[in-house]
Amino acid sequence: MTTNKIDDWALHAYVDNEVSGEQRAEIEELLRANPELAQRVEEWRRQGELLKHAYDGVLAEPLPRSLAATLRSGGSLSARPYLAMAAALALLLLGGFGGWFLAMETEHSHVADFAGRALSAHAIYAAEVRHPVEVRADEKDHLQTWLSKRVGTAFTVPDLTAQGYTLLGGRLLAAGDRPAALLMYEDAKADRITIFLSAAAENTDTALHVEQRGNLTACYWRDGKLAFAVAGEMPREPMMKLAEAVYDAFEG
């Protein structure tokens, strides 16, 4: 069976989520009635999956040093006006969020790098059905000892049951040239959050930063020798509440 150009375009638009509502339902009906078209649509979807399978790994790679340096200091425009603007904006956003002080962050790229890595790690590993973690929660003591040793600072895997999350386990990752730990938790609806932590670049504390990518939100902070990020698919406000609980759990 051959289809004319308009039909062909409609099928592409359907696969690429460019049509909705009634038109979508019509196309779905057409596909049910026509297995050949349905197979063509499946084939296009499969192409997308193959491409993602081949290239999504790039998302988890650490940024090349030169790139991180360009991001930090590249461009002839001074970063200062941006910093002032960011600080003002952050004050607005953090209003009413007690316990955090707002430090003037001079190295924005560190924040962006770290939060970006946490978001990428979350996007890649939280979607894993069969192998979300390397070491499961039933070996929690081993997990804690192993990851503390690799990260270089002893830490306690936080208990987030009060927040509705149970530990699934964790894995070792890279944060640039440093080892990083990824801890994964799941709630009753099987929604997952991850905690990403590694040795901090400098031994200083910072305020909480929020970074969003698509549906994902990450909250980042530095506390002494460690840098932390909590990531999950939720809006800014609940994520900041959760980050505060995680912060308390690490402190406690």
Place this chain on the structure above:
Amino acid sequence: MDFRTQLGSELPALRRFARALTGDAALADDLVQDCVERALNKSHLYDPARPLRAWLYAVLRNIYISGLRRSGRASVVKTVDELSDGEGAVPPAQEEHLSAGSVAQALDRLASQHREVIVLVALEEMSYRDVAEILGVPLGTVMSRLSRAREHLRRILEDRGHTVLRRVK
């Protein structure tokens, strides 16, 4: 969020796009580097009402294309006519999933106009509207290129015995 921070959070996706667009990790990283430099210098040209990612992709693609022209490497950009069926043929992979390398080789056999459109739509999941803006062509051109790109990629993958169609039976 300030521009630099926003830019930073787009870098993983920008690197993926560059890798898939060029098929060359070193070239891709050079492009991303130049793109970030240019984006920081030209941030006043960015319209915040539009997605930052789409703007960055357009900047990166322009650098890529003008670089190919300047260095006289235009021959690297394949047109449909130049591609013969045997080019880039590799033995069919045995495993269930195509390896990342063989997907890259399949992509390499597409004409550059087809490659960029399928990468933007199927890998980067950009809207047709954003793709039309990035490529600077009308929406209809995006759709006809996409249609040909998918058909060509299907044939390339089919040559290797990797079709959904065969396996479904």
